[in-house]
Amino acid sequence: MKPLLFALRREPEQRLDLSKLTPDRLVGRTVKEIEAIEIGTTKVEARVGEIFKVRSGDPANLHFEGGSERFDLLGAKLLPGFSIYVEGDVGAQLGRNALGGRITVAGDAGPYAASGMSGGHIDIDGDCGDFLGAPLPGEIAGMAGGRIVVRGGVGQRAGDRLRRGIILIEGDAGPDLGSRAIAGTIIALGAVEGRVGYLNKRASLILAQAVDFGPTYVDCGAHNFAFARLFSRALVEDSRRAARLLSQKLRRYAGDTAVYGKGEILTPA
């Protein structure tokens, strides 16, 4: 069965809250019912039918034809077994609190992508904004599981307060990658800048390019890590370059010793 299709009519005038358009909330609804759903965020009304041309199909697989930087909360609270494909850009909080499923974005994503995600797989073809996988302001912990792969670059503080899960960045990372990370894994294949792994508690950062990590990362020497090789095999499907990086001999820096010193940064030896 073909996916349920949302074809964008024109660039929306206001930010849209697309959290109401996840598969589990559309099951059993007719096209007419879907078109009547209110998704605006200002006093001006914006219904699905005004923004999208909806074509019926399998609601377990959503397809957005055309995206916008104003598509907020796309795939929020997504459940296992469902998938969303976006042919274009998305706005803030992509896959917010997602519990499972798969989201593919053939474009750029805004800030706070995968925020609070605890399962699922997000693939972003383009660049990603600030605070990838980070908690929203006022929340304690960030992403708690699942996997996110960004083919382009990311903004500042990606992996902030990361708790579990894998963040894989093929492009360059903005300032303060892995800040306040609690646990989990961040892999960056491009350049990194600023305070890398600042306030990192127990997370592993694997970087293709080393920079000065500051006085609170202590060099532990170069090693052949058995687990890194095993992990490398699990990454082949998502990124061959990441898999290659992890199969090498790696130099380990333990830190951030300002916190516990139980985290690490690994770079090619």
Next chain:
Amino acid sequence: MSNATLDGAPIALEDAYQHAARILACAKFPVVAGLGSDAAGVRAAILLAERLRGAYDHLACDDIFADLDVTRSFGMFVTTPNEARVRSDVVLLIGPGLTQHWPALFERLALDRPAYFNKDAPRKLIWLGPKRNEAKIEGIDIETLAATPQNLPFVLGALRARVGGRPINLDGATAKKVESCAQALKAARFGAVVWAAAALDGLTVEMLQGLVTELNATTRFTGTPIGARSGASGAVQVSGWMTGFPPRTGFGRGYPEHDPWRFDARRLVDSGEADAALWISAYDGEAPSWTREDLPLITLAPKGAGAKRGLYIEVGRPGETHDAVELAQETSSFVLRRATAPADTPSVADVIREIGARFSEDVPC
């Protein structure tokens, strides 16, 4: 009497109020920005934003969140300046420009004298990352730990690591200096750190508060933050009791939603999501930081800060032309400031009341 101009040309005050009401009431998503005012002005501005179903933002929000994000996602030890003054035997000053952010700092904390409850020993002062010659003050002995604004977060991290007895990747004189400072902090009976949110970012403040937390395992240590400019600390309090959230809150859907990214006034204006703006900067007539020029704009600012573009209505300075309630840095509480040079220029609250009386949500524009 007040002055008003439209694109630089004088306009009658009544016409200005009418015009402002029309601009705001007809907007789909207006933003009330700047918010540089006393408690009454901020309160009026937030009520207006709610009526308009727009958003509001304070001009110093980036500085506000350096402290607030740590408070709400990590926790924070703070005390009033008076408590620090009478009790602290060790004071750790952090970052450059502290006396610019709070000129009365040394005087209010009586840093040149021993603490009232610790009269026998002189106060020990350590300054991490002062500007050149900033820590050379006659009659006060200050130990400095050099750091540029770029490496200050790292030196602070190293200091925290040493306080906790964990290894650092430093050697030579710097390592020795960090070590001696760490020992001095641990030896404190009641320590206080002083920092200005405007000079640090959230991660650095979190590192600092982590250091304070660790010190509290064996002694007492707390913080004295220096609030951001233009009545920012007061605006946060007012916003909190009115909506439950700090600034960068929107009423687009009829109820308050807080999102520091979405309701950042500069982003709202430059992205075209906001289609009108009321800019308030009653303390010092600061200009908005957005770059878009074609936005319908109303500026409330004191004399001399006349906006060349859009509508400008002159307002009085809080505490100068009219009595004002604001959060005082020196006591960490709301105080009434009597007007120092009373004048009949309207306050921000007065102007917003006048504008608000000239439109109705029930009548379409």
